[in-house]
Amino acid sequence: MKLLLTIALTLLRAKLRQSIVAAVGVMFSITMFVALLGFMNGLNDLLDGLILNRTPHVRLYNELQASPKQPIDVDYEEHVGTDFPPTHHFVRSVKPKDDLPRLRNAEAIMQAMERDPRVMAVSPRLVAQVFFNVGTVDLNGQVNGIDVVQEIRHYRFADYLTQGDPHDLATGNNTIVLGKGLADMMAADIGETVQVTTAAGDRALLRVVGIFQSGIADYDKVQCYANIKTVQKLLARPGSYYTDINLKLHDLTAAPAMARELAARFKVDAVDVQTANAQFETGSDVRSIISYAVGVVLLIVAGFGIYNILNMMIYEKLDAIAILKATGFSGSDVRRIFLLLSMIIGLVGGVTGLLGGFTMQTVIDNVPFETAALPTTKTFPIDYDPKYYIIAVSFALLTTWIAGWFPARKAAQVDPVEIIRGK
């Protein structure tokens, strides 16, 4: 094998310029492949992150809805099969039952979830509808009472604060972080106080400690955040009053099954992130498919380049093939020589292509990209996942192997007698 490699390398050196052209073809396609996939997946992660970073994998809540079993249904069931058979009845305009939107038994659920090995983080929320009183105008708003420390750790809360320190929200009482749109409408700045009125009519003054920008403008016009204790006080509810429990799981894909399980177990409503945001996966998949397709096409083109150059080389080297066979090299030895030649081109092109791809990714990663929608993004996103490098190199080797195989097979079949007698 070492001998065959030496012969392959010598032939390669004799046709250095053509070999370099072939290798550059591979290099170029690998560079583009790696850069494209890194960039596309960087964008995918960024866009998915817009929602997924802040979306719990499973959200437990209590939806106020009409009781599925109205009292009269109970009456119906009780009379089936008795001496007084039930009669038909119609009830129109069924209303939701009179209930608080809180999660019953929230503390017990939280304790159970904290013990569950599948769960990474448990954080409660208390959502309150309020009005912000600005002069004579009342602005609609939604205050999310959060466990600030948990939200910073697991939902990147701090990333979306464009001004202020999130820890002020954790420590201070009667503090609030306003959405950017809402703050602009109220012309409220950090340190100022805003007046809120709850649905029950209670009023409170809250101090602004930060401005929040999610990247979704409509969201930022309504949402604001406060410490969960502050919201409980605002609503005059006890310390165990929560409307939501958010779960972050170790394995995102387990969310749908777990949501169903928890809904049945705790008799609450549960929604998983896949159901809530089905459109994101679709977009990501389509972008991935496009970038793979472009990369593979580039590689196939490079493969044709190698095929051509090898074919030409074999045609020029018929004499050499004939004498190698005459002096004891078998057909498969000759095939291996030309396959090796092709693989060397592929390997050199592939490895330099990886370096090129990494360089290009680094360049893209440093191109400024600032947009109001993405407050934490300063440059184009890149996913440096080594997976793409491995895929690229495997593709390069596979393509060059296939491109080399056909000419190599032809070389193996060369009849030395025909060549030698033809002289």
Next chain:
Amino acid sequence: MSGSPNILDVEKVNKSFHDPVTVPVLKDVSFSVRSGEFVSITGKSGCGKSTLLYILSTMDTEYEGDVVIDGERTQGLGGERLAAIRNEKIGFVFQFHYLLPEFSVLHNVMLPGLKLGRKSAAEVEADAMARLKELEMDGQALKMANQLSGGQKQRVAIARALINDPLIIMGDEPTGNLDKRNAEIVFGIFQHIAAEHRRSLLIVTHDPDFAARTDRNIVMDDGRIVS
């Protein structure tokens, strides 16, 4: 080594070309070559002498009859085994030198030895140098093959044929492309190989002087051995 004194036995070899019509080129050819024998094959152009040589060389496998090289029947053997026989037991010298221009003279001579793999690269190199020295080509060992003259190239090709100590050297008009002086040198080398190294030689030639000076001359005509 086999017990038979014959290096090469040819028995009733027949061959026809089928394109475009079937034309028999070899008809019941039978002969033997003993160890150390210097045999030439002569005949008119188209009498089948080169065709016969390529059948004996194992490169042409489409024929009927038997070719036995060193006791091993070659008919029906696979490509790998035939390549191994060529590598180990047969040395070739063609009319054209067929040196690889990308390799140095020394490396050209070494290639079949490296393929055989029986000796280390250093030993093969020493052998190759010894062969080149014998042919007075050791001064050119590190030149590239295409820097030599025609006669020098043919001598290198002979050195290459000798590198694995083959049992038989086959030549297809090895002096055909050379001038009188170089042809004389090559003939001298062949004689030396037969006499000193006890190798068999089977040389196809159309040069009657060359043929007359070999141990035995096989004359062919129209696909048959006539004498």
